Structures are given as structure tokens and as C-alpha cells.
Amino acid sequence: MSAPHSAPHHPSLPAGDAKKQPHLGADPSKKASCFGGGGDHHPKKPGPSAAKLALASFLGVIILLAADASLTGAGAHRRLRQQYLHYVGVGVGGGGITDSLSWLSVPDRPNFTDDLLARWLAPGGSPCRDARTANISVEVLDDAAARGEATTLGAGEIHEVTFWALDEAGQRRCLGGDYFEVDLSGDAWKSRPPIVDHGDGSYSFRLQVAPRFAAGEFRLTVVLLFRSWEGLKFSSSRFKYRAELRRIPLLFRPDNNASLPALETCRAADFSRDAWSGRWTRLAKNDSCEDVDAAGRYRCLESDHPCEAPWCDGPLGALESNGWVYSAHCSFKLFAADAxxxxxxxxxxxxxxxxxxxxxxxxxxxxxxxxxxxxxxxxxxxxxxxxxxxxxxxxxxxxxxxxxxxxxxxxxxxxxxxxxxxxxxxxxxxxxxxxxxxxxxxxxxxxxxxxxxxxxxxxxxxxxxxxxxxxxxxxxxxxxxxxxxxxxxxxxxxxxxxxxxxxxxxxxxxxxxxxxxxxxxxxxxxxxxxxxxxxxxxxxxxxxxxxxxxxxxxxxxxxxxxxxxxxxxxxxxxxxxxxxxxxxxx
Known part of the structure; x- marks a missing residue:
């Protein structure tokens, strides 16, 4: 074979900001109301007829559906969308999206290149924009971690967590561009929670663990690999930061009444997504298999050891992974030779x-x-x-x-x-x-x-x-x-x-x-x-x-x-x- 492509060889957990901050969603000083509230008091008028009430209800439903379509679309303003989701009762921030369980996915990324270039070239000009990130504040998780406690979350639910980039003085930055590596791991689970850079110094990621794998303690690790788009520079090794900012213990509470939609085997249409949000799950383990054999193979399970539905279909042992398998918005068939x-x-x-x-x-x-x-x-x-x-x-x-x-x-x-x-x-x-x-x-x-x-x-x-x-x-x-x-x-x-x-x-x-x-x-x-x-x-x-x-x-x-x-x-x-x-x- 020809010479392989090889690369040249180059060779403490900071405390978080515990101060509480206002919620990034709906303004708490304003009370939501379907048809307005407050204002001057007027004498009561005769009540509407049943027909008029039915017509008003119907029009209200139409308005709500229109709001749904406009505020959940790809171009929706983030703050308005959060207010809308809060209003109709879907949790945001540190809570779970619980009305109907679904599999976690990566948000759509319209105009990816133009948006990336615009963010990369965003000007500074103020202390909070020009400051360098040295730490983060994860409001909904830091307090429990500081007490040495694990935060408990519901299994199956999607939990959205927002955190802020902090400078060396502990002040919030108001510009994005930092590259965080986020890892969620348990004994039988490994995944990369999707992370969103909101461009104002705040970032959010979403967590989800299927109830089947909720046993035991999980570790949420956040590493700051590069700051201020420096990973995109030509000679990026000079700008590496690579600091582990958090390793937070989490527990996921199984709910016997919670069930995720069936994870179907991938079909042709399932490859239409530009970015996936999958997970590696461990369906079996040979505890005595710690090393490779003479041929360098990890043959820990029998080659025909079967998969467990719905995580895969076919001979799990053929992966020679000691039980690990990957799935995403759909699961994958593992092929035997004849198939x-x-x-x-x-x-x-x-x-x-x-x-x-x-x-x-x-x-x-x-x-x-x-x-x-x-x-x-x-x-x-x-x-x-x-x-x-x-x-x-x-x-x-x-x-x-x-x-x-x-x-x-x-x-x-x-x-x-x-x-x-x-x-x-x-x-x-x-x-x-x-x-x-x-x-x-x-x-x-x-x-x-x-x-x-x-x-x-x-x-x-x-x-x-x-x-x-x-x-x-x-x-x-x-x-x-x-x-x-x-x-x-x-x-x-x-x-x-x-x-x-x-x-x-x-x-x-x-x-x-x-x-x-x-x-x-x-x-x-x-x-x-x-x-x-x-x-x-x-x-x-x-x-x-x-x-x-x-x-x-x-x-x-x-x-x-x-x-x-x-x-x-x-x-x-x-x-x-x-x-x-x-x-x-x-």
C-alpha cells in the first residue's frame, strides 16, 4: 500500500459564577394574556352570544396556529420564539421539553456559510466583546455541582441548558466564537450534545438520555478548546486553549410512563439531514475482554451476538466493539457477509x-x-x-x-x-x-x-x-x-x-x-x-x-x-x- 496520510506529531476545574441571572426567555415583568390585559376599567356590556363565542374561539385557534408556524420556523427570532414556547407551555432553559417526547436533533442551519463568515468577522469595540473567555457560568447546574451533588433530570426528555462565557474577571462576554467540546457519558452511553452559539456570549446545549440507559451516574464534561474563532486560523496550534471547565455529575430519572417514538431502521430519506445528533450505546459487555488477541482484534463477543431492538439490527458482535453501537435519528442494520x-x-x-x-x-x-x-x-x-x-x-x-x-x-x-x-x-x-x-x-x-x-x-x-x-x-x-x-x-x-x-x-x-x-x-x-x-x-x-x-x-x-x-x-x-x-x- 502507499504511504498513509499521517499528521506531524506535536506534543483544574475553575469555579463557576454562582450569581443568579434573569431568565433569557419571556420578560417576567410582563404577564401573558390572549387578548390583552390591564388598561382602563369600563362598565360591563351584555355578554356575547354562544355563536359569537364559538366564532371567537375558532379565530383564536387560527391565530395560535399562525403564531406556531411563524415563531417556530427557521427564521424566527430566538427571544420571541422562547416567549412563545413559554406561553404555550413548552419548557425552555433548564427544563425539559415534556409535552411530547421526541428524539433530540440538530437545529436547522440556514445560510450556514454567510452566517459563519458574519459571526467570524463580527467587530469588537467594547470590553465585554473584546474580553477573552476563561470560564463559564452554567446557572442551572453549577449550584448542585458546587455542593458535590448530582443534578437529577428526567430520562427521555430533552433538557436545554444555557451557559455564559466569562472573562478572567468573571464578567460575561457579549460576543460568541468560542469552541466548546461537550461530552455526555455514562457506563453505556456516549454522545455529543448539540451546542448552539447565540452570538452574544451565551451558548446552549441539549441533553437527552433514553430511559433504557438511564441507570448509573453520568458525567457532563465541557472543554474550551479554542477561543474567539481561533480554531479556524491557519496555524491553530499556536492558539489552543484546551481547558476542562466543567465535569458535572448527572442522574437521569427513569419514568415508566415516558416513551420515545420508535427508532426505525434507516431508509433512503433518513440521509437528507445535513447534521446528525446520535449516540453510542453499549448493549452488551464481556468484562473479561480487556485486551486484543494475537491478531490485534477485539473479539470480545461472539460474532453472531444479536443486536437489541431498536438500537440496531443484525450481528452486534461483528462490530468487534465489545457491545458499543451507534444510532442517530434512525438506527442501522449491521450486515452479515451474505446480506x-x-x-x-x-x-x-x-x-x-x-x-x-x-x-x-x-x-x-x-x-x-x-x-x-x-x-x-x-x-x-x-x-x-x-x-x-x-x-x-x-x-x-x-x-x-x-x-x-x-x-x-x-x-x-x-x-x-x-x-x-x-x-x-x-x-x-x-x-x-x-x-x-x-x-x-x-x-x-x-x-x-x-x-x-x-x-x-x-x-x-x-x-x-x-x-x-x-x-x-x-x-x-x-x-x-x-x-x-x-x-x-x-x-x-x-x-x-x-x-x-x-x-x-x-x-x-x-x-x-x-x-x-x-x-x-x-x-x-x-x-x-x-x-x-x-x-x-x-x-x-x-x-x-x-x-x-x-x-x-x-x-x-x-x-x-x-x-x-x-x-x-x-x-x-x-x-x-x-x-x-x-x-x-x-
């Missing part, structure tokens, strides 16, 4: 992205399809594989490394498309012969973090890339061929030491959002999005499951970066099964 070959037989898959694609393809072939000789799987290859069991099944895979137009070099990313020969190479797979690929999986890649000096310039490169791929698909249509289903697989959250480097999670999350938006606007993503960033984030804090820039290195019984033996590859193997769900569930 995989039935799905993939006769298909042509085309991959374009960084070297993480190489790992995923190799792991898919090895762990799922049962192919032992994967020597052909390099940065750039085009090969046909056959079912090793002797049954029916052939599969063509093409993979083009995009870190550089020269496959032996690195750190150009999307700029590789400026090379004419590289563009022609890509087009050749769609413009010649009787067939075009059935499925295309695109990825921007970590190399972009090392090349582009600003978000503004990257946005231009992303637009060029989206136009290029749109043009490729237009030529496919002009040939009278069916356009492939095209997916964007978001770039990983780099782990351990690499959290500080030029391809840090702050920058990669922003670049993911920019490129997805550009691809959407040019009509490229006919298949949808596979959010590998969300999948990898819960495991990115150290190097137990990654070498910093890969989550799927081949098994080997070697001392890893943290000084321990082994390297858990199950995070990338889970991605392989997610890809099969996208490919097979048409």
Missing part, C-alpha cells in the same frame, strides 16, 4: 476523499465481505472483488485520493481540483464506457485544514468543487445515463494530540458545513449526508480509538500512541455499516 453481497452484487462504488476512505474500504472488505487480500486498496485504485465464499457476488470499487493531485503527496485538499489532469482523471470514470458508478461517496478531507488560510477562501474552493461535481453529473445526464446517488461523508473529528492542529474539530466542523451547503445548492447530493463527524466525536478526546487522524487502522498487536497495546477500529467499522445502509436501503 452484504446480495446488496452490493453488480454495483460500482466510487470514493473521492482523504485517506480515511482507504481505511473504510479496507475494513468493509475485510470485516464485512470476508476478503482477506486487500493489498490493492491504496490511495488510488480501481478493482473488482468477488465473493470469497464462492457464492454470487461481484463488486467494483474505485477510490481517488483527493489530498493532492499527486497521490504520493499531501495537504492540497480541494485545491487538487485546480490541476487539469486530476479533473480529467475523475471525469474519465463518468465519461467513458457503457457504465457510470452507481454510488459516489465524497469527502472534503483533513488536508483542507492544512491548505486554506481562511474560511472565506475555503468557501470559494468549496463552491468550485461543488460546481465541478455538478458539471460531472450534468455530463452523465447528457450521455443518457442514470445519475449516481451521491453522498457526502463528513470529515472526522481529529483526536488526541490532533485536536489542536490545523485540521482540528473546530475547523473541520465548519468546513463540513460549508461544503455540504455548497453541494446542496448545486444539486450534487442526490443521496444525502453521512455524518461521520458526529459518529467520531464522542471518541476523539484521546487516542484510544484513533491515531489522531484515522479511526480505522488495520488491527495489530502493537503499542499505540498512549503507550497501551491495541487500537480499536470499531468506530470506522461502524461507518462501513452505515455506508451499507445508505447504499442498500433505496
Amino acid at each position: 452484504s453481497w446480495r446488496c452490493l452484487d453488480g454495483k460500482w462504488l466510487f470514493f473521492w476523499g482523504d485517506s480515511n476512505h482507504v481505511d473504510t474500504i479496507r475494513n468493509l472488505l475485510t470485516f464485512v465481505l470476508g476478503i482477506t487480500d486487500t493489498s490493492v486498496v491504496t490511495r488510488r485504485f480501481d478493482a473488482v472483488f468477488t465473493n470469497p465464499s464462492g457464492g454470487a457476488g461481484t463488486l467494483r470499487i474505485t477510490s481517488i485520493f483527493n489530498g493532492h493531485w499527486n497521490m504520493s503527496m499531501n495537504y492540497l485538499g480541494l485545491h487538487s481540483l485546480r490541476n487539469r489532469g486530476f479533473r480529467q482523471l475523475i471525469r474519465s470514470y463518468f465519461m467513458s464506457g457503457d457504465r457510470v458508478p452507481d454510488v459516489v461517496v465524497l469527502n472534503s478531507g483533513l488536508h483542507d485544514g492544512c491548505y486554506w488560510t481562511s474560511v472565506r477562501i475555503y468557501a470559494q474552493a468549496a463552491d468550485f468543487a461543488a460546481q465541478f461535481w455538478s458539471g460531472v453529473m450534468d455530463k452523465v445526464r447528457a450521455r443518457g445515463r442514470a445519475v449516481p446517488r451521491v453522498f457526502y461523508r463528513t470529515t472526522i473529528a481529529t483526536g488526541g494530540y490532533a485536536r489542536d492542529l490545523a485540521f482540528n474539530p473546530n475547523k473541520m466542523e465548519a468546513f463540513n458545513g460549508v461544503l455540504v451547503e455548497k453541494m446542496r445548492r448545486h444539486g450534487v447530493l442526490t443521496g444525502g449526508v453521512i455524518d461521520n463527524f458526529d459518529m467520531t466525536f464522542p471518541w476523539h478526546y484521546d487516542n484510544r480509538c484513533n491515531d489522531g487522524v484515522h479511526y480505522g487502522r488495520a488491527p495489530a498487536k502493537l503499542v499505540w500512541r498512549d503507550g497501551k497495546v491495541g487500537h480499536q477500529y470499531f468506530v470506522d467499522l461502524m461507518l462501513g455499516h452505515v455506508l451499507l445502509n445508505a447504499i442498500c436501503n433505496e
